[in-house]
Amino acid sequence: MSAMFVNIDWYEIWLATLDTLLMLGGSLLFTVLLGLPLGVLLFLLGPRQLFAHRGAYAALSLVVNVLRSLPFIILLIVMIPFTVLVTGTSLGVAGAIPPLVVGATPFFARLVETALREVDRGIIEAVQSMGATTGQIIWNALLPEARPGIIAAVTVTAITLVSYTAMAGVVGAGGLGDLAIRFGYQRFQTDVMVVTVVLLLVLVQILQMLGDRLVVHFSRK
Amino acid sequence: MIEFQQVHKAYTVQGRQIPALQPTDLHVRRGEVFGLIGHSGAGKSTLLRLINRLEEPSGGRIIINGIEVTALDANGLRSFRRSVGMIFQHFNLLASKTVAENIAMPMKLAGGHGSADIAQRVRELLVRVGLSEHAQKYPAQLSGGQKQRVGIARALATGPDILLCDEATSALDPQTTAQVLQLLAEINRELGLTIVLITHEMDVIRRVCDRVGVMDGGVIVELGDVADVFLPPQHPTTISFVQESEDDDFVTDEDWQQVQGSIVRLTFLGESTYAPVLGRVARETGIDYSILAGRIGRIKDQPCGQLTVALSGSESQALAAREQLQAAGVTLEVIRA
Ligand SMILES: Nc1ncnc2c1ncn2[C@@H]1O[C@H](COP(=O)(O)OP(=O)(O)O)[C@@H](O)[C@H]1O
Numbered sequence: 001m002s003a004m005f006v007n008i009d010w011y012e013i014w015l016a017t018l019d020t021l022l023m024l025g026g027s028l029l030f031t032v033l034l035g036l037p038l039g040v041l042l043f044l045l046g047p048r049q050l051f052a053h054r055g056a057y058a059a060l061s062l063v064v065n066v067l068r069s070l071p072f073i074i075l076l077i078v079m080i081p082f083t084v085l086v087t088g089t090s091l092g093v094a095g096a097i098p099p100l101v102v103g104a105t106p107f108f109a110r111l112v113e114t115a116l117r118e119v120d121r122g123i124i125e126a127v128q129s130m131g132a133t134t135g136q137i138i139w140n141a142l143l144p145e146a147r148p149g150i151i152a153a154v155t156v157t158a159i160t161l162v163s164y165t166a167m168a169g170v171v172g173a174g175g176l177g178d179l180a181i182r183f184g185y186q187r188f189q190t191d192v193m194v195v196t197v198v199l200l201l202v203l204v205q206i207l208q209m210l211g212d213r214l215v216v217h218f219s220r221k
Numbered sequence: 222m223i224e225f226q227q228v229h230k231a232y233t234v235q236g237r238q239i240p241a242l243q244p245t246d247l248h249v250r251r252g253e254v255f256g257l258i259g260h261s262g263a264g265k266s267t268l269l270r271l272i273n274r275l276e277e278p279s280g281g282r283i284i285i286n287g288i289e290v291t292a293l294d295a296n297g298l299r300s301f302r303r304s305v306g307m308i309f310q311h312f313n314l315l316a317s318k319t320v321a322e323n324i325a326m327p328m329k330l331a332g333g334h335g336s337a338d339i340a341q342r343v344r345e346l347l348v349r350v351g352l353s354e355h356a357q358k359y360p361a362q363l364s365g366g367q368k369q370r371v372g373i374a375r376a377l378a379t380g381p382d383i384l385l386c387d388e389a390t391s392a393l394d395p396q397t398t399a400q401v402l403q404l405l406a407e408i409n410r411e412l413g414l415t416i417v418l419i420t421h422e423m424d425v426i427r428r429v430c431d432r433v434g435v436m437d438g439g440v441i442v443e444l445g446d447v448a449d450v451f452l453p454p455q456h457p458t459t460i461s462f463v464q465e466s467e468d469d470d471f472v473t474d475e476d477w478q479q480v481q482g483s484i485v486r487l488t489f490l491g492e493s494t495y496a497p498v499l500g501r502v503a504r505e506t507g508i509d510y511s512i513l514a515g516r517i518g519r520i521k522d523q524p525c526g527q528l529t530v531a532l533s534g535s536e537s538q539a540l541a542a543r544e545q546l547q548a549a550g551v552t553l554e555v556i557r558a
């Protein structure tokens with residue numbers, strides 16, 4: 001048994017897991033903070049919505065699409081000057097978070113827009129007929145009604161971020177993915193590869209399960 | 222109470238103007254239940270939604286309670302909307318909120334109500350609509366009729382004086398429809414609310430409305446007291462609704478070719494419905510009658526009935542019979558002389 005894991009330094013693995021969780025937590029937090037308003041804005045500007053505006057919607061849509069079509073690995077490198085500006089470093093966990101956020105925010109915003117579109121128009125009208133302001137419509141009707149969809153969007157985004165963090169090794173961010181590449185792949189330490197991949201799988205499973213449970217809970221069926 | 226002055230509405234669809242409501246004058250009286258009936262696409266929802274400006278009119282003026290609604294700015298419109306409740310065909314309840322939270326919503330949005338106030342008001346409303354046990358349930362756990370009751374309680378939360386009902390019973394089965402209509406009639410009676418409802422079902426109009434407008438192609442083609450409009454119907458659209466609501470196949474003149482004598486349709490309204498009028502007239506004039514078709518029903522609180530009868534006898538007997546019937550308050554239409 002122990003012969004199978006000769007190359008493994010469990011302390012190293014623990015540090016890498018911690019890095020992954022930090023990157024995930026930090027980038028998910030900022031992605032939601034930025035992506036939620038962006039998604040709401042996309043929704044409101046969309047065709048036949050409360051602030052329908054063809055030009056503004058097309059422009060915002062284009063920005064989102066451009067960011068989404070950029071491969072994450074390119075984004076990581078292109079963003080280095082900006083990252084240094086924001087965090088003072090382009091290395092480590094802190095250096096990985098800005099590109100992770102920029103990579104995931106447009107994706108998350110689109111998912112939020114889609115979730116909001118699923119809300120029945122009739123509900124918006126009912127709330128309008130009560131004399132609600134636009135802000136009240138968003139806070140008291142749209143967001144609560146779209147909550148299951150938004151939670152599902154957070155889940156998908158978190159899982160996407162887990163795979164992005166693996167690439168963040170390129171900027172020396174550390175984490176499980178980095179370990180897998182440096183030791184497992186480049187030094188042929190298959191046991192390190194297996195352990196890190198299993199840990200990533202467990203993380204993804206936990207995220208998915210948690211997300212699904214919350215969705216069911218808030219669906220109020 | 223609600224006054225339309227040359228109000229019209231056209232939707233712009235891909236740059237083209239689609240008229241939905243032709244210039245319309247309308248006066249809905251305080252405290253009445255006013256119904257609009259029409260086939261799908263007639264413009265009923267458009268007219269209803271103009272009242273609280275969920276649709277912006279293309280022209281004309283709408284004056285409600287002395288307020289020119291069409292001239293209100295966004296702020297004015299919001300506070301005006303609190304005096305108008307609305308219920309919908311598909312209820313439009315928030316699935317993410319409990320029954321109590323749904324009912325509390327309009328008060329929360331309006332602001333200025335303490336949470337104890339709101340809780341007290343929600344309790345009262347739950348009692349009124351008979352859902353006290355269901356306060357903590359979510360809409361998905363309720364039946365259609367219960368959902369509409371929540372919708373009604375929610376619409377009443379801010380103490381409006383007008384209630385708009387957009388096909389409020391069209392998604393419900395006949396029995397539930399009857400219960401919801403009864404609740405609406407009760408609210409109209411006890412709270413003095415003015416109700417405007419739209420429907421494509423004759424039965425809804427018959428059960429609760431005081432006055433009715435018949436809509437077709439964006440025009441109110443007939444308007445008046447329910448009994449006057451439907452007994453007997455005049456406009457082709459009105460006639461089609463009456464025919465649709467008759468359970469049995471509509472009988473035509475051809476079916477009565479073998480019948481002797483003249484054929485008349487008698488309409489009884491109010492007291493005369495239950496009075497033994499026909500027998501007395503036959504005895505006194507010596508005329509013979511046979512009943513070809515008939516039904517007895519109600520319009521709101523008033524009994525009414527319609528009988529199609531063949532009268533056989535001499536010319537003078539027939540004339541005397543008609544005069545006596547009319548004198549007894551029976552409306553008489555000659556179907557075949
Ligand atoms: N938002 C809209 N955009 C374009 N056309 C509409 C819209 N709402 C209604 N219409 C059209 O206006 C007409 C009247 O519709 P509506 O008032 O909904 O009728 P009803 O409620 O009697 O079925 C119909 O021809 C319908 O297609």
Ligand SMILES: [Mg+2]
Nearest residue numbers: 265266267388
């Ligand atoms: Mg309609």
